[in-house]
Amino acid sequence: MTITINGKQKEIDAPATVAALLASLQLDAARVAVELNREILPRARFDCQALDEGDTLEIVQFVGGG
């Protein structure tokens, strides 16, 4: 299925969860903020949130420093 991540289309295998997607992108779930279809997604839902065809995600990975 096709989803959009940070404005770019990407083909992923179905079924997929947000947690699985983050793992495949080699992103640390503790350091990202994920917006799914314009709503912020609580971290507690990463494991069970299924992705659907046409979903739009914004994923920000934070780096340390402040």
Place this chain on the structure above:
Amino acid sequence: MKILLNERPLETAEAVTLFALRDRERPGADVLIVNGFPAAADRPLAEGDRVVLIRRGEQPSSEELEALMSARHTPGVHEKVKRATVGIAGVGGLGSAIAVALARIGVGRLVIADFDVVEPSNLNRQQFFVDQIGLPKVDALKANLQRINPYVKVAPFFGRIDAENVPQLFGMVDVMVEAFDAADQKAMLVETFLGRCPGKPLVAASGLAGFAPSNTVMTRRAGHNFYLVGDGETAARPGEGLMAPRVGIAAHHQANAVLRLLLGEEPM
């Protein structure tokens, strides 16, 4: 006729000149400003003129001070920012500089939160002083902000910020600022604030260590009500430390994004 002298209404005779007013009201004043511009020569005054007369170096009275500080703020901006409340989570290199910038422009209320105390290693970039080492950062910053602008209300919270207390601490702000150091804390604050305080904008930062070119620090929209400052990738690590210039650039990107949001403008 009516004029404003040092921002207070004054009834004067018609056809009074600037120098005559000075000699009567503030003899010896050597800084003369009419309608926002320094005046070197004598000139007639007109109804509604705003005149500022001060002696260079003189400490104004407290009611004069607020009026004189306000006079420096851009008209139409100050009225809006003075009514605003801004939350700042973390007052290290980013948060302390953001707070100073927002206090200088007269943002009405700042809610500042941090669990840390001032350490010597902070002084390479954070807005604290040597004699504040050991103080809670929020207390030291509040003291510094009051010295800069005593008319800004500062609400400090000394303690850990977590998913439980974010809504209680920051639920009433107009704009929220994420200014933590640790990446997982940044992610927690963004997730919690955007999820639990819906409809309010948040300005976060990521990627501001080292001394890479200034123009690689950007402000961008990263989601709904979510703005992100930084280069996105330069993490603080051994060999790539946090330093005042680039942290300050990011902090002022954040402060300007806050100002633009308060004025109803998109940050980019």
